[in-house]
Amino acid sequence: MTGESRPGTPAATRHVVVMGVSGAGKTTVAQGISARTGLAFAEADEFHSPANVAQMRAGVPLDDAARLPWLRDLAAWMAARSAEGVSTVLACSALKRSYRDVLRQGPPSVEFVHLDGPAEVIRDRMARRAGHYMPASLLESQLATLEQPHPDESVLVLDVSLTPDELVSAAVDGLGLRTGLPTGG
Incomplete structure (x- = not known):
């Protein structure tokens, strides 16, 4: 965690959401950030309800009504970690501004890293991964849903073509993260 704390008050925490369409590398990058910094990692996909997973597995995109409880659970998870003095990194699509706004309602502040780039690169990555319930056929719907971050969101955009x-x-x-940060707890 970062920042100084007074006795009896939790230390300032950092909360990072690695965002982008399925196949952009969110989980890999978020896990890498966690390994280098000590931020507690979570995979947003693991917070989906069984009904949401079944719908996506069937190739049917989720609508906003299906996503809202999931997003609220993610914001609550980050807020709970913040209250414990634990910094986090979350792999989450966060495709729309309204989704990012729900996530921002959790801890005092949330920073975003957007993995963005050519659809061909992402499509190729999706074709090579095994065992994920999100079929490559949903990439087009995710690209159509994606709202590029607005300048006032202060999102760090990185090119998915990088390793x-x-x-x-x-x-x-x-993001100016220190390496080897304790996660608190």
Whole structure:
């Protein structure tokens, strides 16, 4: 965690959401940030309800009504970690501004790293991964849903064409994260 704390008050925490469409490398980059900094990692996909997973597995995109409880759970998870003095990094699509706004309602502040780039690069990555419930057929719907971050959102945008290690380094450096941070707890 970062910042100083007074006795009896939690220390200032950092909360990073690595965002982008499925196949952009969110989980790999978020896990890399966690390994380098000590931020507690969570995979947003693990917070989906069984009904949401079944719908996506069937190739049906989620609508906003299905996403809202999931987003609220993610914001609550970050807020709970913040209250414990634990900094976090979350791999989450966060495709729309309204989704990012819900996530921002959790801890005192949330920073975003957007993994963005050519659809061909992402499509190729999706074709090579095994065992994920999100079929490559949903990439087009995710690209159509994606709302590029607005300038007032202060989102760090990184090119998915970089290697995973380069992306992790760029995220850690770009956010000014210290390496080897304790996660608290």
